[in-house]
Amino acid sequence: xxxxxxxxxxxxxxxxxxxxxxxxxxxxxxxxxxxxxxxxxxxxxxxxxxxxxxxxxxxxxxxxxxxxxxxxxxxxxxxxxxxxxxxxxxxxxxxxxxxxxxxxxxxxxxxxxxxxxxxxxxxxxxxxxxxxxxxxxxxxxxxxxxxxxxxxxxxxxxxxxxxxxxxxxxxxxxxxxxxxxxxxxxxxxxxxxxxxxxxxxxxxxxxxxxxxxxxxxxxxxxxxxxxxxxxxxxxxxxxxxxxxxxxxxxxxxxxxxxxxxxxxxxxxxxxxxxxxxxxxxxxxxxxxxxxxxxxxxxx
Amino acid sequence: xxxxxxxxxxxxxxxxxxxxxxxxxxxxxxxxxxxxxxxxxxxxxxxxxxxxxxxxxxxxxxxxxxxxxxxxxxxxxxxxxxxxxxxxxxxxxxxxxxxxxxxxxxxxxxxxxxxxxxxxxxxxxxxxxxxxxxxxxxxxxxxxxxxxxxxxxxxxxxxxxxxxxxxxxxxxxxxxxxxxxxxxxxxxxxxxxxxxxxxxxxxxxxxxxxxxxxxxxxxxxxxxxxxxxxxxxxxxxxxxxxxxxxxxxxxxxxxxxxxxxxxxxxxxxxxxxxxxxxxxxxxxxxxxxxxxxxxxxxx
Numbered sequence: 140x141x142x143x144x145x146x147x148x149x150x151x152x153x154x155x156x157x158x159x160x161x162x163x164x165x166x167x168x169x170x171x172x173x174x175x176x177x178x179x180x181x182x183x184x185x186x187x188x189x190x191x192x193x194x195x196x197x198x199x200x201x202x203x204x205x206x207x208x209x210x211x212x213x214x215x216x217x218x219x220x221x222x223x224x225x226x227x228x229x230x231x232x233x234x235x236x237x238x239x240x241x242x243x244x245x246x247x248x249x250x251x252x253x254x255x256x257x258x259x260x261x262x263x264x265x266x267x268x269x270x271x272x273x274x275x276x277x278x279x280x281x282x283x284x285x286x287x288x289x290x291x292x293x294x295x296x297x298x299x300x301x302x303x304x305x306x307x308x309x310x311x312x313x314x315x316x317x318x319x320x321x322x323x324x325x326x327x328x329x330x331x332x333x334x335x336x337x338x339x340x341x342x343x344x345x346x347x348x349x350x351x352x353x354x355x356x357x358x359x360x361x362x363x364x365x366x367x368x369x370x371x372x373x374x375x376x377x378x379x380x381x382x383x384x385x386x387x388x389x390x391x392x393x394x395x396x397x398x399x400x401x402x403x404x405x406x407x408x409x410x411x412x413x414x415x416x417x418x419x420x421x422x423x424x425x426x427x428x429x430x431x432x433x434x435x436x437x438x
Numbered sequence: 439x440x441x442x443x444x445x446x447x448x449x450x451x452x453x454x455x456x457x458x459x460x461x462x463x464x465x466x467x468x469x470x471x472x473x474x475x476x477x478x479x480x481x482x483x484x485x486x487x488x489x490x491x492x493x494x495x496x497x498x499x500x501x502x503x504x505x506x507x508x509x510x511x512x513x514x515x516x517x518x519x520x521x522x523x524x525x526x527x528x529x530x531x532x533x534x535x536x537x538x539x540x541x542x543x544x545x546x547x548x549x550x551x552x553x554x555x556x557x558x559x560x561x562x563x564x565x566x567x568x569x570x571x572x573x574x575x576x577x578x579x580x581x582x583x584x585x586x587x588x589x590x591x592x593x594x595x596x597x598x599x600x601x602x603x604x605x606x607x608x609x610x611x612x613x614x615x616x617x618x619x620x621x622x623x624x625x626x627x628x629x630x631x632x633x634x635x636x637x638x639x640x641x642x643x644x645x646x647x648x649x650x651x652x653x654x655x656x657x658x659x660x661x662x663x664x665x666x667x668x669x670x671x672x673x674x675x676x677x678x679x680x681x682x683x684x685x686x687x688x689x690x691x692x693x694x695x696x697x698x699x700x701x702x703x704x705x706x707x708x709x710x711x712x713x714x715x716x717x718x719x720x721x722x723x724x725x726x727x728x729x730x731x732x733x734x735x736x737x
Contacts, residue, residue, distance in 0.1 A: 168592055168593070171592035171593065171597050171600070172592075172597045172598075172600055172601045172604075172621070173597075173600040173601045173603065173604035173605075174600065174604065175592055175596065175597055175600035176592060179592065222557075223557075226553055226554075226557060229530075229553065231528075231548075231549035231550045231553060232550050232553065249530075250530035251530045251531050251603050252600065252603070254525055254528065254530060254531065254553070255525075255596050255599050255600050255603075257557070258521075258522075258525060258556070258557075258560065258590075258596045259591050259592040259596035259597070261557065261560050261561070262560070262587050262590040262591030262592070262594075262596065263587070263591050263592065265564050265583055265586075265587040266584065266587035266588060266591060268583070269580050269581075269583045269584035269587065271584050277576040277577040277579070277580040278576040280576070280579075280580040280583070281568045281576040281579040281580050281583070282568075284564055284567070284568045284579070284580070284583045285565065285568035285570050287564075288561050288562070288564040288565035288568065289565060291557075291561040292558050292561030292562050292565060293467055293470035293471075293474055293475060293478065293558040293561070293562065294467070294470065295561075297474065297554050297557045297558035297561065298470050298471045298472070298474055298558065299471075300554050301470070301471055301472040301473065301474035301551065301554050302471045302472045304472065304550050304551070304554075305472035305473065306472075322471070
């Protein structure tokens, strides 16, 4: 990309990240009882790159989608992502104490409150998609709820987590590793794209191409994650580095080596760009830039 | 009620419980990966009185509602209820080992799998409400999702759990205890009624009366629960008896005494019956019978 395009993407990203932060702050209730609201806000606000919301917003823009639906969908996927991190960090799962450079939710608020905050964030995600005052068309709300539920559930993120847990110490082959990540992180990243598309009108071939873009980008994201787990330090990551190897979890690096994993990520991103070109949509510059961003991230 | 009415309610209840069991068995996936499906099905199938599904189905029948929507909503509320029990039983919450006469999910499958099974059940609840093949009107799906999300979230069940956790060892007054239970158990019981109503067409006064019925019945249910925690044994309950007192939790019995709590439950049920009469709906016999059933249950 040229310097001008890069600068304009950085500007777009900063503006959208701020808008998402503001919307999340409005949506996540400070007044939920008995400290629950505080734990929910701690889990969600002021952290993260907001990749999933940015994917929703960029895809919605590419299909001239409904602006309020796009922001609600952006926040909904981020709430699902945030709740999964809260539960994933708990002692019975990854038992992690550091997330986004801060103590994890259960360290700060206790395990019971972390469990409940995660549960409440998942419910809130669906609530956001059905505002109840008619500001979104019902068909759009219904479609968004379905896409999110499928991505979050047993055939998506939660199922991927279960496979992840069961695969500690097991040498997965590449198809099995891909299948796990397609669920664990891929499903929600892909849903970010398909939900963005669902805020507008798009033909079947373009939707198929966007869906493929989401899948390729999701896989690339995970491979880069595996690479960073080895190459970056905890301070840069804002979470504990090296924990996959410590937990004896299969990763793309353990399977392909560092150089092989990097080549795999590059190939997946090239396929993501190719899928975008195949979509025939005119306004895909931001989606291209997001794919580059996924490849270049260092935390 | 006459013997004939009682017999016909018992028949209806048995038939609907069987239908709900069958639908849940169809909806909760056996093939979710890495044992997750097994844990989900263990948490949901072959247990419980199915009070919430029965409320959905009876209310839907009273408003001549959409039959498939009613069964999907009935299963969705039961999945939310089931997931809340799984998470509630975990060591970081109530740390209970017995539920419906069987080992709790985390005892049987481990804490991580229990956490994920609960999470996946919540997602599945919303998925059921949006079948995706056009069998439910979008407006109905959207309304059902909204009612369920509100009942499950920070202002409903999850919020009530947070208050419950925070109130151990604290002498709540009656309004505070009512407010906690209105969220913790009342919200989902009330949503069972309002979701049943949302599967059909009902005027605002009738809906208000049904909503009131749900609220009164929800409160009565909790008071009876508190009474049974003191008077029944674990074998009859299928869960650990006496645990509220052991945990020094405020209950209607600790607040009002046994006789006072029984009088309170009777009064709440009388108000539930009165609300039904006020609804002006013709076919409320089953809803009346369900209120009686809540008052008479011994487990």
